[in-house]
Amino acid sequence: MKEAYLYSNVQGKVRCTACNRYCLLGEGQTGFCGIRKNIDGRLFLLSYGRAAALAIDPIEKKPLYHYLPGGRVLSLSSSGCNWSCSYCQNYEISQRREIMGEYLTPEEIVKIAMNSGADGISYTYNEPTIFAEYAHDIGVVARKRGLFSTYVSNGYESAESIPYLGEFLDAISIDFKGNGNDLFGRKYIGILSYTPVFDTLKRLKNAGIYTEVTDLVVPVKGLGDNQEDARTLSRWIMDNLGPDTPLHFTRFHPDYRMRDVPATPVETLERHHAIAKEEGLKFVYIGNVPGHPLENTYCPNCGNELVRRYEFQIKKYEITPEGRCPFCGQDMHIVRKRRTSW
Ligand code: SF4
Numbered sequence: 001m002k003e004a005y006l007y008s009n010v011q012g013k014v015r016c017t018a019c020n021r022y023c024l025l026g027e028g029q030t031g032f033c034g035i036r037k038n039i040d041g042r043l044f045l046l047s048y049g050r051a052a053a054l055a056i057d058p059i060e061k062k063p064l065y066h067y068l069p070g071g072r073v074l075s076l077s078s079s080g081c082n083w084s085c086s087y088c089q090n091y092e093i094s095q096r097r098e099i100m101g102e103y104l105t106p107e108e109i110v111k112i113a114m115n116s117g118a119d120g121i122s123y124t125y126n127e128p129t130i131f132a133e134y135a136h137d138i139g140v141v142a143r144k145r146g147l148f149s150t151y152v153s154n155g156y157e158s159a160e161s162i163p164y165l166g167e168f169l170d171a172i173s174i175d176f177k178g179n180g181n182d183l184f185g186r187k188y189i190g191i192l193s194y195t196p197v198f199d200t201l202k203r204l205k206n207a208g209i210y211t212e213v214t215d216l217v218v219p220v221k222g223l224g225d226n227q228e229d230a231r232t233l234s235r236w237i238m239d240n241l242g243p244d245t246p247l248h249f250t251r252f253h254p255d256y257r258m259r260d261v262p263a264t265p266v267e268t269l270e271r272h273h274a275i276a277k278e279e280g281l282k283f284v285y286i287g288n289v290p291g292h293p294l295e296n297t298y299c300p301n302c303g304n305e306l307v308r309r310y311e312f313q314i315k316k317y318e319i320t321p322e323g324r325c326p327f328c329g330q331d332m333h334i335v336r337k338r339r340t341s342w
Helices: 106-115 128-144 161-165 182-189 195-207 227-240 266-278
Strands: 007-010 013-016 036-039 042-045 053-058 072-077 120-123 148-153 171-175 210-217 247-251 284-287 305-310 313-317
Touching (some): 013 036, 072 106, 106 120, 106 128, 128 161, 227 247, 227 266, 266 284
Parallel strands (some): 120 148, 171 210
Antiparallel strands (some): 007 013, 053 072
16 A cells, blocks of 8 residues: 555545545545545555556557557556446446455556557556556556556546646546436436536546547436437537547446346447437447447548447558548547657
């Protein structure tokens, strides 16, 4: 464990400032996420150095489709979470609130990444916001070795954490794990409101961290698959992040406490896709439906298929080295280089 960076002392207690729960912890108390604890008036990250899962993944799995396409990342998680999604697919590491995993220093993690031929490191599987200090220290070393860093996050970062992430983070996939409907968030995630997620998206844009957005479409009681919510989300992205922001509608699969809810019908995802396109977003995708044509990238100007995918593998790639459509010259908004300034 290691003393946390993201906290303050408040009237004899500590307030964690890593995420929007802002847990106020008395002596000996542990935060909602289960891995940050007040010990003798100082906040400690109990899971610092503890890697609960390590795997090599294509960057498309995060999903990040327009950031260094075809790149490989070392995926890393710790344990615990600041959300309590009833359908969490990684509940064994996220929802037990236990400290688990092998002890590995930041230098050792970067060495593993480099030895396995990865181009970057992705902090994923459980919410990285809660282990930001470990991710930060890995990311700083990784940057020196020429590796990029990405988060897969629920977007519940505090305002205080964004400048800290800006010291090492290149790209982020914000996964709503629902559709931005507050009723859904209260019932199935354990949050009062999605407003902090929208605030995070604006702060990430201001900080210059490359962002893609994911909306997990959960077909439950008209709350998680509501078409009006899909329109509201798409319109918000258009107005606040811009039409070039990639948006992924991903398919829910039954898991954890929601094994009785069937997988999202493909037609529902297609309808969401159509709504986002109607609202003007240029790069909209369907995820978790291997082989579906809407996994692919089409030029928003001439309509030609430029990138064909099967699940997370790229099967065809015809975007020019300058990131343009070879048929009409349209800018396809592909990031081909990691950040060079912070
Ligand atoms: S990171 Fe954990 S301890 Fe900190 S505010 Fe969020 S839930 Fe609470």
